[in-house]
Each structure stands twice: as C-alpha cells, then as structure tokens.
Amino acid sequence: MIISATLLFLQAAVLTPPNLVIRQGQTVKVVPVVGTVHGSYVRADLLAAALGGTVADAPNDHYRVNLGDTRIEVTEGVPFLRADSVIVPLGMPPLRSGRTFLLPYQIVAAIIPRYATGFNYDLSTRELMMFSSLARRGPDPVPERPVQSSEPLAAQTEAPRPRAARTGQRRMVVIDAGHGGPDNGMSGPIIGGPRVVEKQITLSVSRLITQELRDAGVDVLMTRTTDTLIALSDRGRIANRNKADLFVSIHVNATGGRGAAAARERGYETYFLAEAKSEDARRVEQMENEAVKFETGANAPKGDPLSFIINDMAQNEHLRESNDLAETIQQGFRSFHPGRDRGVQQANFAVLRGSYMPAVLVEIGFGTNSDEAAYLSDGGNQRQIARSVARSILDYLEHYEARVGNGSR
Secondary structure (H helix, E strand, O other), X not given: OOHHHXXXXXXXXXXXXXEEEEEEOOEEEEEEEEEOOOOEEEEHHHHHHHOOOEEEEEOOOEEEEEEOOEEEEEEOOOOEEEEOOEEEEOOOOOEEEOOEEEEEHHHHHHHHHHHEEEEEEXXXXXXXXXXXXXXXXXXXXXXOOOOOOOOOOOOOOOOOOOOOOOOOOOOEEEEEEOOEOOEOOOEEOOOOOOOEEHHHHHHHHHHHHHXXXXXXXXXXXXXXXXXXXXXXXXXXXXXXXXXXXXXXXXXXXXXXXOOHHHHOOOOEEEEEEOOOOOHHHHHHHHHHHHHHHHOOOOOOOOOOHHHHHHHHHHHHOOHHHHHHHXXXXXXXXXXXOOOXXXXXXXXXXXXHHOOOOOEEEXXXXXXXXXXXXXXXXXXXXXXXXXHHHHHHHHHHHHHHHHHHOOOOO
C-alpha cells in the first residue's frame, strides 16, 4: 500500500518547488511551499481551498482535511495520518501554525494522488494535476517494486516464490521493520566484514516480505516504510487499529560480548511473547527493548495495572497461535539459512505486548558475526529470507483456516 507512495515522496522531496502548482486543464492555482527545519510543508487550509475541499478541527486534537468523500486526519507532531480508515506512516510529522496545520509535502506528492480520485502528481513538472471531481478511492493494489540492493547476488538456489493464499477471505498482515530513525539497533560485525546497521537491513527485508505477500494476494501494512522512529508501543497499536490477523517484527541479532568467541555467535531464531526461559532469551529481550530510550515521555508506555491485566488476557488468547507461527517461520529457514538453528524462543518483547493477534519477532541472523553480516548485506540473500518468511506466513494462514474454518478469526 505504502511502498510506491514513499518512493515517490523521497524522489519529490529532493526536487520540491518553491510553490506548489495545481493544474486543472487551463486553470492554474498556486500554493506556497513552506520551508522548515524538518523539510517542506504546505498549509492545510490553502491546499484544501485550492483543491475544492475543506478543513476542520476534529476530536482528540486531530485536524481534518476533507477532499470530496476522502477524509485525511492528522495530529500535530505525529508522523502518521489516517486516510479514511487506513493508517499511513509519514516521513515528517504535521506541524501546527497558528490556527491551521502545515502538512508534509509527501501528502501532495503521494498521499492525495493515492487516496482521492482525480489527482496525479507529475514528478517531471512537480505539479499536482486535477482531472475530475473529487471522489474516494482505495489505495492502488499494485505498488512499485522495492529498490534492489546493489550487492552482488549470492551463488545459491533461488527460493521458490510464495504461492497465492487459499484462504476464505483476504487477510491483513502487519510487517514491522525493527528500529529506525535515531534508533539504529545493532551494528557490526565485531571483527572484519562489511559494516551493517540493523535498521537498514530490517527495512530492506521487510519491504521484500511485503512485496511477496502482496503478490500472493495478502493485504499488508508496514509500520514504517522510511528511516523513522516508531514507538515500540505504537507498532502493535497500528496492527490493532487496522484489524490485522498477524504481526511479524523483523530484527538482526547481536551477541552480548565483544571478544573473538562472541564474534563467532551466529544463527536464526524466532520469538513469541511469553516470559523468557533462558539467559540468552533475556539478553535478546533486554537488547530489543532498549529502543524505548529513544521515545519521548508522551510515547512511552504507561504502567497502569488494570491495562496490564487486560493486555495480558488479550495476548494469552493468541499464545498458541503465535507459537505455531514462530515454528512455521523457523522451519522455513532450516532449508537454506547457513547459520545455526537456534530454535523457537519466548521473551517479553515490548514490541509484541500491544498486538492482539498472533505475533512473532524474527531474528534473521547475527550482524556481529562477520560471515552473517556479509550474508545479510547481500540483496539475493535478503530476497531469499523474505520469500521464506512470506511463504511461512501463507502456510500458517492456510493451516489456520483449515483448523477454524473459512471466514472465522
């Protein structure tokens, strides 16, 4: 849903004009582009007026832009918007300016053309084209291909492409690329090899998983599509708000030491949410949960005891299913991954706590190991990992449907 829009925005952001030109036939309207320390913005009220829409304050400190039957809601400082019922990540947060809002230029270049009929952003002229009266439409079901890695492809057997899902209804899967923004995650390796940064590897692999699943007919939402920070507690909420059937978080592992012995640690493992049973699981839990230090006080999870009890009950309902999903993903890696099979593990990951559906965290390899850092940096290997995860998700959904019957949750 979001990949092609984000790629378009990244291209357009470099070439943002001093004014936004809106063209409908021979009629031309101009909206000033506002430069800020964050990047380029347009005033919501001026944009809506030029497009024949309206703006208004909405409940809970939201600000609403209405374009025909399409409704876009934003919140000051929050790098997401709601386009009708869909949550869309933003590269920059909306800002308040007096009594109106400043909207990131991404909304002009990518969001409006995607969610409202009658618009197209011409990248060559950097103009927003209006073709007809406003009416709502859904997102384009055929996004662009993710950018391929420049690394040479490994000499290996290509993993089979995931087959189309044979489920009774379309399913929604949320793919979470671990870390992002100021939170780089792990970096490595310890000794020699190409340098890897976790947030970059996870985003690349997550994009590929998303494409594989969409090609197989599954609806997919990524918690982040750019290098931006998403609070751990918000990632599960994104899945809940969009009524996701599965939540899969992608990560790169790191050893707990810095010596030669630690540098030899390697392998893959898949976690579901439960109390950690081993010291190593507790180490990984602590490492991944440290991302909370990058969050503001407003985004940090609250310690309300009643909320904890309710959350625990909701998550326990999906414990067995999460375990089954983890086993399926782990089994898929065994046929090709050069690292050690470290098995299915359990730990109390913050990113999994708020997701009320089967949810797993996948450690696709050790970036602290020089051989696995090189393996994870290779574009061909990333695609093979992505196809394996996507195929495992489809297998799990098929088995789930067989157990509970088509159409049931």
